[in-house]
Amino acid sequence: MKFDCLVVGAGISGSTAARTLAEAGKKVLVMEQLKHIAGHCHDYLSPEGITVHTYGPHIFHTNNRDAWNYLNRFTEFRHFQHRVLSYADGLLIPFPINMDTINMVYGTSITAEEVAGFLEKEVNKSVYKDPPGNFRDAVVSQVGERLYNLFFKNYTIKQWERNPEELSPEVARRIPVRANRDNRYFSDQYQGIPSGGYTKMIEKMLDHENISLMTGADYFRLGDTVSALLDEKNSLTVYTGELDRFFKYKYGELEYRSLDIKFKTVDMEQYQDAAVVNYPNDYDFTRITEFKHMTGEKSDKTVICMEYPMEKGEPYYVVLTETNMEKREKYIKETGILEKSGKFIFTGRLAEYKYYNMDQAVAAGLEKIRKYLNGKEI
Numbered sequence: 572m573k574f575d576c577l578v579v580g581a582g583i584s585g586s587t588a589a590r591t592l593a594e595a596g597k598k599v600l601v602m603e604q605l606k607h608i609a610g611h612c613h614d615y616l617s618p619e620g621i622t623v624h625t626y627g628p629h630i631f632h633t634n635n636r637d638a639w640n641y642l643n644r645f646t647e648f649r650h651f652q653h654r655v656l657s658y659a660d661g662l663l664i665p666f667p668i669n670m671d672t673i674n675m676v677y678g679t680s681i682t683a684e685e686v687a688g689f690l691e692k693e694v695n696k697s698v699y700k701d702p703p704g705n706f707r708d709a710v711v712s713q714v715g716e717r718l719y720n721l722f723f724k725n726y727t728i729k730q731w732e733r734n735p736e737e738l739s740p741e742v743a744r745r746i747p748v749r750a751n752r753d754n755r756y757f758s759d760q761y762q763g764i765p766s767g768g769y770t771k772m773i774e775k776m777l778d779h780e781n782i783s784l785m786t787g788a789d790y791f792r793l794g795d796t797v798s799a800l801l802d803e804k805n806s807l808t809v810y811t812g813e814l815d816r817f818f819k820y821k822y823g824e825l826e827y828r829s830l831d832i833k834f835k836t837v838d839m840e841q842y843q844d845a846a847v848v849n850y851p852n853d854y855d856f857t858r859i860t861e862f863k864h865m866t867g868e869k870s871d872k873t874v875i876c877m878e879y880p881m882e883k884g885e886p887y888y889v890v891l892t893e894t895n896m897e898k899r900e901k902y903i904k905e906t907g908i909l910e911k912s913g914k915f916i917f918t919g920r921l922a923e924y925k926y927y928n929m930d931q932a933v934a935a936g937l938e939k940i941r942k943y944l945n946g947k948e949i
Protein backbone atom coordinates (compact mmCIF):
# COMPACT_ATOMS: atom_id res chain seq x y z
CA MET A 572 0.00 0.00 0.00
CA LYS A 573 1.21 3.51 -0.80
CA PHE A 574 0.71 6.32 1.70
CA ASP A 575 -0.28 9.85 0.77
CA CYS A 576 1.31 11.39 3.82
CA LEU A 577 4.14 10.72 6.21
CA VAL A 578 3.92 12.35 9.62
CA VAL A 579 7.17 12.42 11.56
CA GLY A 580 6.35 12.49 15.26
CA ALA A 581 3.34 11.29 17.24
CA GLY A 582 3.18 14.13 19.73
CA ILE A 583 0.32 16.59 19.93
CA SER A 584 1.42 18.38 16.71
CA GLY A 585 1.96 15.24 14.66
CA SER A 586 -1.26 13.67 15.90
CA THR A 587 -3.28 16.78 15.06
CA ALA A 588 -1.82 16.74 11.55
CA ALA A 589 -2.29 13.00 11.08
CA ARG A 590 -5.89 13.03 12.23
CA THR A 591 -6.84 16.02 10.10
CA LEU A 592 -5.26 14.50 7.00
CA ALA A 593 -6.82 11.09 7.69
CA GLU A 594 -10.28 12.61 8.05
CA ALA A 595 -9.80 14.24 4.66
CA GLY A 596 -9.30 10.76 3.19
CA LYS A 597 -5.49 10.72 3.07
CA LYS A 598 -3.63 7.53 3.91
CA VAL A 599 -1.21 8.52 6.63
CA LEU A 600 1.87 6.83 8.05
CA VAL A 601 2.99 8.18 11.42
CA MET A 602 6.61 7.53 12.47
CA GLU A 603 7.61 8.16 16.04
CA GLN A 604 11.18 7.92 17.23
CA LEU A 605 10.23 7.35 20.88
CA LYS A 606 8.87 3.99 21.94
CA HIS A 607 5.53 5.54 22.83
CA ILE A 608 3.00 7.95 21.36
CA ALA A 609 2.02 11.38 22.73
CA GLY A 610 5.53 12.87 22.61
CA HIS A 611 6.26 15.03 25.60
CA CYS A 612 2.58 15.05 26.61
CA HIS A 613 2.93 11.36 27.48
CA ASP A 614 1.46 10.24 30.79
CA TYR A 615 0.78 6.94 32.55
CA LEU A 616 -0.99 5.53 35.57
CA SER A 617 1.34 4.81 38.50
CA PRO A 618 0.85 1.70 40.68
CA GLU A 619 -0.83 4.01 43.23
CA GLY A 620 -3.45 4.94 40.63
CA ILE A 621 -2.08 8.44 40.03
CA THR A 622 -1.66 9.84 36.52
CA VAL A 623 1.95 10.91 36.13
CA HIS A 624 3.24 13.19 33.37
CA THR A 625 6.38 11.49 32.06
CA TYR A 626 7.97 14.75 30.88
CA GLY A 627 6.80 17.07 33.65
CA PRO A 628 3.55 18.93 34.32
CA HIS A 629 1.24 19.61 31.39
CA ILE A 630 -1.82 21.73 32.04
CA PHE A 631 -4.01 22.45 29.05
CA HIS A 632 -5.23 26.04 28.81
CA THR A 633 -6.48 28.09 25.91
CA ASN A 634 -8.57 30.96 24.69
CA ASN A 635 -8.73 29.33 21.29
CA ARG A 636 -12.18 27.81 21.03
CA ASP A 637 -11.34 25.97 17.84
CA ALA A 638 -8.38 24.14 19.43
CA TRP A 639 -10.45 23.44 22.56
CA ASN A 640 -13.38 22.02 20.59
CA TYR A 641 -11.03 20.01 18.44
CA LEU A 642 -9.43 18.22 21.40
CA ASN A 643 -12.79 17.77 23.09
CA ARG A 644 -13.64 15.38 20.28
CA PHE A 645 -11.03 12.98 21.65
CA THR A 646 -11.30 13.43 25.39
CA GLU A 647 -13.32 15.03 28.10
CA PHE A 648 -11.42 17.50 30.21
CA ARG A 649 -11.49 17.59 33.98
CA HIS A 650 -11.94 21.23 34.85
CA PHE A 651 -8.85 22.36 36.67
CA GLN A 652 -7.62 25.84 37.50
CA HIS A 653 -3.87 25.70 37.92
CA ARG A 654 -2.44 27.49 40.94
CA VAL A 655 1.24 27.81 41.73
CA LEU A 656 3.05 28.72 44.92
CA SER A 657 6.56 30.07 44.95
CA TYR A 658 8.87 29.29 47.86
CA ALA A 659 10.67 32.53 48.55
CA ASP A 660 11.99 34.14 51.74
CA GLY A 661 10.98 30.95 53.54
CA LEU A 662 7.33 31.43 52.64
CA LEU A 663 4.97 29.77 50.18
CA ILE A 664 3.71 32.72 48.18
CA PRO A 665 0.96 32.76 45.53
CA PHE A 666 2.49 33.21 42.06
CA PRO A 667 2.25 34.88 39.51
CA ILE A 668 2.37 38.26 41.15
CA ASN A 669 -1.02 39.50 42.34
CA MET A 670 -2.40 41.38 45.34
CA ASP A 671 -1.77 38.50 47.77
CA THR A 672 1.84 38.11 46.57
CA ILE A 673 2.55 41.77 47.25
CA ASN A 674 0.95 41.75 50.67
CA MET A 675 2.94 38.68 51.73
CA VAL A 676 6.27 39.94 50.41
CA TYR A 677 5.98 43.52 51.65
CA GLY A 678 3.87 42.88 54.73
CA THR A 679 1.31 45.37 53.44
CA SER A 680 -2.45 45.09 53.21
CA ILE A 681 -3.14 46.90 49.96
CA THR A 682 -6.43 46.31 48.16
CA ALA A 683 -6.89 45.00 44.62
CA GLU A 684 -7.45 48.56 43.40
CA GLU A 685 -4.10 49.63 44.81
CA VAL A 686 -2.01 46.92 43.10
CA ALA A 687 -1.37 48.77 39.85
CA GLY A 688 -0.27 51.94 41.69
CA PHE A 689 1.96 49.94 44.03
CA LEU A 690 3.71 48.20 41.17
CA GLU A 691 4.12 51.46 39.30
CA LYS A 692 6.05 52.88 42.26
CA GLU A 693 8.23 49.76 42.37
CA VAL A 694 8.94 50.05 38.65
CA ASN A 695 9.74 53.76 38.91
CA LYS A 696 12.43 52.97 41.52
CA SER A 697 14.04 50.47 39.15
CA VAL A 698 16.51 50.61 36.31
CA TYR A 699 15.62 49.04 32.97
CA LYS A 700 15.47 49.83 29.27
CA ASP A 701 12.17 50.88 27.76
CA PRO A 702 10.96 49.23 25.60
CA PRO A 703 12.47 46.14 27.20
CA GLY A 704 14.72 44.11 24.91
CA ASN A 705 15.30 41.12 27.17
CA PHE A 706 13.71 38.93 29.84
CA ARG A 707 15.05 40.89 32.80
CA ASP A 708 13.89 44.26 31.57
CA ALA A 709 10.52 42.85 30.50
CA VAL A 710 9.86 41.66 34.05
CA VAL A 711 11.38 44.67 35.83
CA SER A 712 9.30 47.02 33.66
CA GLN A 713 6.18 45.38 35.06
CA VAL A 714 6.99 44.63 38.71
CA GLY A 715 10.25 46.35 39.62
CA GLU A 716 13.63 45.01 40.70
CA ARG A 717 12.72 43.68 44.14
CA LEU A 718 10.05 41.26 42.92
CA TYR A 719 12.19 40.38 39.90
CA ASN A 720 15.09 39.44 42.16
CA LEU A 721 12.91 37.41 44.47
CA PHE A 722 10.86 35.39 41.99
CA PHE A 723 12.39 35.55 38.52
CA LYS A 724 16.11 36.13 38.47
CA ASN A 725 17.42 32.91 40.01
CA TYR A 726 14.65 30.69 38.63
CA THR A 727 15.55 31.89 35.16
CA ILE A 728 19.29 31.41 35.66
CA LYS A 729 18.61 27.90 36.99
CA GLN A 730 16.20 26.98 34.19
CA TRP A 731 18.15 28.35 31.25
CA GLU A 732 21.72 28.53 32.63
CA ARG A 733 21.95 31.91 30.98
CA ASN A 734 21.97 35.50 32.03
CA PRO A 735 18.30 36.65 31.91
CA GLU A 736 19.50 39.59 29.82
CA GLU A 737 20.35 37.17 27.01
CA LEU A 738 16.81 35.82 26.84
CA SER A 739 14.01 37.24 24.75
CA PRO A 740 11.28 39.34 26.44
CA GLU A 741 8.91 36.82 24.87
CA VAL A 742 9.75 34.36 27.67
CA ALA A 743 8.48 36.90 30.21
CA ARG A 744 5.17 37.19 28.39
CA ARG A 745 4.35 33.65 29.54
CA ILE A 746 3.98 34.87 33.12
CA PRO A 747 1.22 37.42 33.66
CA VAL A 748 1.21 40.13 36.30
CA ARG A 749 -2.20 40.62 37.86
CA ALA A 750 -3.39 43.97 39.06
CA ASN A 751 -6.07 42.16 41.10
CA ARG A 752 -6.27 39.14 43.41
CA ASP A 753 -6.58 36.46 40.73
CA ASN A 754 -3.92 33.94 41.76
CA ARG A 755 -4.45 31.42 38.97
CA TYR A 756 -1.40 30.61 36.86
CA PHE A 757 -3.43 30.95 33.67
CA SER A 758 -6.50 33.08 33.11
CA ASP A 759 -7.54 31.40 29.86
CA GLN A 760 -11.20 30.69 29.29
CA TYR A 761 -10.72 26.94 28.89
CA GLN A 762 -8.48 24.97 31.24
CA GLY A 763 -8.24 21.38 32.23
CA ILE A 764 -6.59 17.98 32.18
CA PRO A 765 -7.79 15.21 29.84
CA SER A 766 -9.96 12.94 32.02
CA GLY A 767 -8.27 9.74 30.91
CA GLY A 768 -4.87 11.36 30.44
CA TYR A 769 -2.98 12.81 27.47
CA THR A 770 -1.76 9.46 26.14
CA LYS A 771 -5.35 8.19 25.87
CA MET A 772 -6.37 11.40 24.11
CA ILE A 773 -3.58 11.04 21.55
CA GLU A 774 -4.34 7.34 21.17
CA LYS A 775 -7.84 8.29 20.18
CA MET A 776 -6.61 10.93 17.75
CA LEU A 777 -4.43 8.35 16.03
CA ASP A 778 -7.14 5.70 16.06
CA HIS A 779 -8.42 6.13 12.51
CA GLU A 780 -8.67 3.66 9.66
CA ASN A 781 -6.46 5.84 7.47
CA ILE A 782 -3.65 6.07 10.02
CA SER A 783 -0.82 3.54 10.40
CA LEU A 784 1.62 3.99 13.26
CA MET A 785 5.25 2.99 13.80
CA THR A 786 6.88 3.74 17.15
CA GLY A 787 10.60 3.42 17.91
CA ALA A 788 11.17 4.39 14.28
CA ASP A 789 13.72 7.08 13.46
CA TYR A 790 12.88 9.03 10.30
CA PHE A 791 16.55 9.82 9.76
CA ARG A 792 17.58 6.16 9.82
CA LEU A 793 14.61 4.70 7.97
CA GLY A 794 14.11 7.61 5.57
CA ASP A 795 14.84 5.70 2.37
CA THR A 796 12.74 2.69 3.27
CA VAL A 797 9.90 4.96 4.23
CA SER A 798 10.10 7.12 1.13
CA ALA A 799 9.46 3.97 -0.87
CA LEU A 800 6.13 3.64 0.92
CA LEU A 801 4.99 7.08 -0.21
CA ASP A 802 2.98 7.80 -3.28
CA GLU A 803 5.66 9.65 -5.22
CA LYS A 804 3.61 12.24 -7.05
CA ASN A 805 1.40 13.71 -4.36
CA SER A 806 3.09 12.79 -1.14
CA LEU A 807 3.28 15.12 1.82
CA THR A 808 5.72 14.87 4.71
CA VAL A 809 4.72 16.58 7.94
CA TYR A 810 7.79 17.03 10.11
CA THR A 811 7.53 17.76 13.84
CA GLY A 812 11.10 16.96 14.97
CA GLU A 813 13.99 19.31 15.65
CA LEU A 814 14.32 21.98 12.98
CA ASP A 815 18.12 21.94 12.69
CA ARG A 816 18.30 18.16 12.52
CA PHE A 817 16.08 18.10 9.43
CA PHE A 818 18.60 20.26 7.59
CA LYS A 819 21.64 18.33 8.88
CA TYR A 820 22.62 21.37 10.97
CA LYS A 821 23.72 23.28 7.86
CA TYR A 822 23.42 26.65 9.60
CA GLY A 823 24.75 25.27 12.88
CA GLU A 824 23.06 23.68 15.88
CA LEU A 825 20.10 25.31 17.57
CA GLU A 826 20.09 25.04 21.35
CA TYR A 827 17.46 23.08 23.25
CA ARG A 828 17.06 22.79 26.97
CA SER A 829 16.34 19.53 28.68
CA LEU A 830 15.27 18.33 32.11
CA ASP A 831 16.25 15.52 34.38
CA ILE A 832 13.00 14.70 36.12
CA LYS A 833 13.21 12.78 39.37
CA PHE A 834 9.98 11.07 40.40
CA LYS A 835 9.19 10.03 43.95
CA THR A 836 6.32 8.17 45.52
CA VAL A 837 5.78 9.60 48.96
CA ASP A 838 3.99 7.81 51.75
CA MET A 839 1.62 10.62 52.62
CA GLU A 840 -1.77 11.65 51.31
CA GLN A 841 -0.74 15.14 50.28
CA TYR A 842 2.76 16.49 49.88
CA GLN A 843 2.12 20.17 49.15
CA ASP A 844 -0.76 22.63 48.93
CA ALA A 845 -0.73 23.14 45.17
CA ALA A 846 -0.04 21.09 42.06
CA VAL A 847 3.18 23.04 41.53
CA VAL A 848 5.54 24.79 43.93
CA ASN A 849 8.35 26.82 42.35
CA TYR A 850 11.74 27.09 44.04
CA PRO A 851 13.39 30.15 42.49
CA ASN A 852 16.19 30.56 45.02
CA ASP A 853 16.66 27.22 46.76
CA TYR A 854 17.85 23.78 45.59
CA ASP A 855 18.96 22.76 42.09
CA PHE A 856 15.49 21.91 40.84
CA THR A 857 13.11 24.57 39.58
CA ARG A 858 9.83 23.18 40.84
CA ILE A 859 8.03 20.29 42.50
CA THR A 860 4.85 18.96 40.98
CA GLU A 861 2.35 16.84 42.89
CA PHE A 862 0.21 15.21 40.25
CA LYS A 863 -2.90 14.18 42.17
CA HIS A 864 -3.96 17.84 42.50
CA MET A 865 -4.53 17.95 38.75
CA THR A 866 -6.62 14.83 38.48
CA GLY A 867 -8.37 14.60 41.85
CA GLU A 868 -7.23 10.95 42.06
CA LYS A 869 -7.42 9.52 45.57
CA SER A 870 -4.67 7.48 47.20
CA ASP A 871 -3.01 7.38 50.61
CA LYS A 872 0.26 7.86 48.74
CA THR A 873 1.26 10.61 46.38
CA VAL A 874 3.61 10.99 43.40
CA ILE A 875 5.78 14.07 43.02
CA CYS A 876 8.51 15.10 40.60
CA MET A 877 11.40 17.51 40.72
CA GLU A 878 12.75 19.12 37.56
CA TYR A 879 16.50 19.58 37.22
CA PRO A 880 17.34 21.69 34.15
CA MET A 881 19.93 20.13 31.82
CA GLU A 882 21.94 21.33 28.84
CA LYS A 883 21.73 17.99 26.98
CA GLY A 884 19.10 15.29 26.69
CA GLU A 885 15.58 14.99 25.34
CA PRO A 886 14.78 18.42 23.81
CA TYR A 887 12.05 20.01 25.95
CA TYR A 888 12.52 23.70 25.38
CA VAL A 889 13.69 26.04 22.65
CA VAL A 890 16.10 28.68 23.93
CA LEU A 891 15.07 32.16 22.88
CA THR A 892 18.40 33.96 22.56
CA GLU A 893 19.45 36.23 19.71
CA THR A 894 21.94 33.72 18.28
CA ASN A 895 19.31 31.00 18.16
CA MET A 896 16.71 33.31 16.65
CA GLU A 897 19.14 34.34 13.92
CA LYS A 898 19.86 30.71 13.07
CA ARG A 899 16.16 29.95 13.25
CA GLU A 900 15.45 32.60 10.63
CA LYS A 901 17.79 30.88 8.19
CA TYR A 902 16.18 27.50 8.73
CA ILE A 903 12.68 28.96 8.53
CA LYS A 904 13.48 30.43 5.12
CA GLU A 905 14.25 26.89 3.99
CA THR A 906 11.08 25.44 5.51
CA GLY A 907 9.13 28.18 3.77
CA ILE A 908 10.49 27.10 0.40
CA LEU A 909 9.75 23.45 1.11
CA GLU A 910 6.24 24.27 2.28
CA LYS A 911 5.58 26.23 -0.90
CA SER A 912 6.50 23.15 -2.91
CA GLY A 913 3.47 21.44 -1.36
CA LYS A 914 5.59 18.46 -0.30
CA PHE A 915 6.42 19.40 3.27
CA ILE A 916 4.86 20.96 6.33
CA PHE A 917 6.79 21.88 9.47
CA THR A 918 4.69 22.16 12.58
CA GLY A 919 5.14 22.12 16.34
CA ARG A 920 7.48 23.37 19.05
CA LEU A 921 10.58 21.61 17.75
CA ALA A 922 10.03 21.95 14.00
CA GLU A 923 9.11 25.65 14.17
CA TYR A 924 11.53 26.33 17.03
CA LYS A 925 8.82 28.14 18.97
CA TYR A 926 7.99 28.09 22.69
CA TYR A 927 4.50 26.80 21.92
CA ASN A 928 1.98 25.74 24.53
CA MET A 929 -0.09 22.68 23.67
CA ASP A 930 -3.04 24.71 22.40
CA GLN A 931 -0.79 26.78 20.15
CA ALA A 932 0.71 23.60 18.73
CA VAL A 933 -2.77 22.27 17.95
CA ALA A 934 -3.93 25.58 16.45
CA ALA A 935 -0.81 25.97 14.31
CA GLY A 936 -1.05 22.38 13.06
CA LEU A 937 -4.74 22.72 12.22
CA GLU A 938 -4.13 25.93 10.32
CA LYS A 939 -1.33 24.58 8.16
CA ILE A 940 -3.01 21.27 7.38
CA ARG A 941 -6.34 22.90 6.57
CA LYS A 942 -4.59 25.31 4.20
CA TYR A 943 -2.84 22.39 2.54
CA LEU A 944 -6.10 20.47 2.15
CA ASN A 945 -7.79 23.53 0.68
CA GLY A 946 -4.99 23.96 -1.84
CA LYS A 947 -3.88 27.24 -0.30
CA GLU A 948 -0.31 28.39 0.10
CA ILE A 949 1.04 27.76 3.60
Ligand code: UDP
Nearest residue numbers: 657722723724726727730742745746849851
Ligand atom coordinates in the same frame (compact mmCIF):
# COMPACT_ATOMS: atom_id res chain seq x y z
N1 UDP B 1 9.79 31.99 35.60
C1 UDP B 1 10.41 32.56 36.69
N2 UDP B 1 9.95 32.26 37.94
C2 UDP B 1 8.91 31.42 38.14
C3 UDP B 1 8.29 30.84 37.04
C4 UDP B 1 8.76 31.13 35.78
O1 UDP B 1 11.37 33.31 36.54
O2 UDP B 1 8.56 31.19 39.31
C5 UDP B 1 10.33 32.29 34.26
C6 UDP B 1 11.44 31.32 33.88
O3 UDP B 1 12.38 31.98 33.05
C7 UDP B 1 10.67 30.28 33.12
C8 UDP B 1 9.69 31.13 32.34
O4 UDP B 1 9.33 32.16 33.25
O5 UDP B 1 11.49 29.49 32.31
C9 UDP B 1 8.46 30.43 31.83
O6 UDP B 1 7.79 29.81 32.91
P1 UDP B 1 6.69 28.66 32.67
O7 UDP B 1 6.06 28.35 33.98
O8 UDP B 1 5.82 29.05 31.55
O9 UDP B 1 7.65 27.46 32.25
P2 UDP B 1 7.32 26.02 31.62
O10 UDP B 1 6.06 25.54 32.29
O11 UDP B 1 7.22 26.22 30.15
O12 UDP B 1 8.52 25.25 32.05
